[in-house]
Amino acid sequence: MVRKPVVSTISSGGYLQGSVRGRLPSLGGKEPPGPEKVVLKKKITLLRGISIIIGTIIGAGIFISPKGVLKNTGSVGMSLVIWTVCGVLSLFGALSYAELGTSIKKSGGHYIYILEVFGPLPAFVRVWVELLIIRPAATAVISLAFGHYILEPFFIHCAIPELAIKLITAVGITIVMVLNSMSVSWSARIQIFLTFCKLTAILIIIVPGVMQLIKGQTQHFKDAFSGRDASVMGLPLAFYYGMYAYAGWFYLNFVTEEVHNPEKTIPLAICISMAIVTIGYVLTNVAYFTTISAEELMLSDAVAVTFSERLLGNFSLAVPVFVALSCFGSMNGGVFAVSRLFYVASREGHLPEILSMIHVRKHTPLPAVIVLHPLTMIMLFCGDLYSLLNFLSFARWLFIGLAVAGLIYLRYKRPDMHRPFKVPLFIPALFSFTCLFMVALSLYSDPFSTGIGFIITLTGVPAYYFFIIWDKKPKWFRRASGRGWWWRMLQLKWFLWSKWPPVPYGSFLPEWQRSESPVSSIIENRCDDITRTCSGSPSWLSPKEPWPCTVCCR
Template structure:
């Protein structure tokens, strides 16, 4: 929100990071050099190459590949086309990831989509992007993956009975609270947890791939016979299969949310993206090959949790471990998503598009606590909504609209700012093809599902009046300004946060 709607400098309270005490407001006199804390209050560069890889892989691989990888099979109709589509979606996602690698190494600010749209097209579309993310997309997405965590962490306890809904929601609430707490307390611990959970995800995939390959080498290839023969085939299903596949690969952009915290970003961002996408693509394709070595297409489409069905057939009592691995996978997606998206809110606040408190950092822990916990009440609220899955469907098009817009911004910046340093530069056809595909998917969703997409479009449009009300309108009542000042100062005192002393250019 605009600076007029936010606390003035005189309304801020400054904390002394060295003594944990409060000092006088900034306008009471210039700060002497001797009073400056020895350690600057900034987000530090703690994201190494390994941590970057864990953020990307750990966020991409959620519950979908273990529970219901049937969207692509449903729309392609054959085993062969399904495997080709999984590969093609991995390559297309790599194109998007490489485009973001160029954006991340040339625009060295955190915030990903928001920052790139802001740089290329200005504040209004950037604000609409962060507005929709804050009020609906991120709380709903976090609630959905958290509910999957609660379901699968409890399933071994309640087998063979169903898990009570109240128990799922209680465990889910605890899981969200733990993730928020860890993200608020330490960047290092958040990154270490993400590395551990990423190895758990990869272990789970290997547990599926190896037995599946053994069955394949034993001659269980009947489900691959006539792999491209379908009873009926619709060309309209191919783009819808791409849509399902791109959703499964979504997450390759999460490292760009934390660009300012990446060590040697010119080298580590492209490397982390390329390594992560190669690992995920190979893992996804081989996992599906393993499924088809054990299950027929009809059985896969009928299964509610493919990995569990697969494990029950091959692993006997050991199959009880699969729900635990799925739960850990969901927990990793929660952790990586909250860690990354909090930086979008942090940067948007720094640009004056969200309340100023969201751009403040804890004086000792150097974490953006307000930007992390702002999602907590909305996410918990979403848990108790009866139809959050439909809400995600309403807004799924918005993700690809803005990602496509951000990559289009790369092409635009090539001509608008040709002298911009670009340590990593991709051939122009890569962002052009990816942006066209994203916008085609959006157009297709408007045609194939006008009702749900229309509702999502209307929710997105609410960002336009919000922009003019909160950002552009600078003649807000004095009582409103005093209230915002008071709330910001109180939050600073409670959370022990201050504005960063410097940020990326």
């Protein structure tokens, strides 16, 4: 399934060098000169970076059911305070990641920061749970919301069949996967458009709400901090709901290697995005309370629909469409970012080798995108999605907190490391404490589910020693997890998706192998000038087959 880790080609002196010699890894080193190779292109500009962050943070929750915070605070005023505080704390986490992203210029987000600071075992556990459970389940959940709201205008007076929701959800997932497989530029452009749709939907709610305030509709803000007293557990749970609503600010760090001028783009994109999202969330909740009382909001299944029916009349029919587009944007941004996590984990030797391959013409990590498709489909049709996410919700904050704690660790161990962007130390310290609080809250409020989540997470430890450390694996296992089997599965899926002939194996080369030797040294060229094909084959490829000669003779 996997191979032993190799030193990354992106920065000199990876974690293995440091761990062998007992020293901290050499971070941010320059790549030594070598032969030309195919890499992911730097196509993420400032606008595209902003769209990735905003597009993945804003999902369906702010439009449908922002009542988790209100339910646990007991008052309108305190709920608005929680929304604001959670936005500020999320900004602190995002700023900490901005420093990490500009100091360690490698894609992968939490995974690569934990890997570089704490070593391979905790990093492998992180990517193990993310690949097998968290990401497929999370993608399936947001996709189900997309399927539900895209069909709602067609089932106004009756319930939507569950099978229809799952089928249209499967179509949406497939479209997202194909889009991210075909072009980085088109994925980014569509993400910009979907982000624009989300912000338009929020403005459609905020502007009438502000008009209501101008007209004096402030009855629901009288005695804003009075109401049902929040319990001892109420405020922490409200805080938990609020932090979850802001999750997604870290996704730009998953694609650092594709960001144009990351030293400036990442901090600026993070600051602009978090300011827009925080202001938008707070003003959207204010707008709701200009028309809907706290009691009515608690009873509403779709707050934005209730709000628009009262103020916008027939235009309320457009709300489900905007919600569906919002969900689609979250799907697209999540797949775009997380596929880079799998690509980097494969490059570091923690996932099958094929996931580190890049299409030579499209410059997309095609296998890392496609691997999500069957896993998400299994979760969609067979898995208990919400239970899995409840079991593992603490894991996100555990590993994010660990990554931010690594920033503090590097401040003391590597004070001379180049840091183009640097935050005051109290910011990562406060955010690390916040993450620790979130994990402790999960243990206190739901010890059973969190305990199961810990057990699932800890399965990554024996998996690490079996797949990564153990050399003497059975021959049948090595054959089953070999390059050829994975490649044939990839060819089959690509053929079924696009109805094109299977893409030749020569179109992909693993990052680590491209960096070791020029293409001409591993491909024996036998070009046919008439058919424009080459019957040569990489020395390690079996069986041999022709492919377009632009691959080996480009």
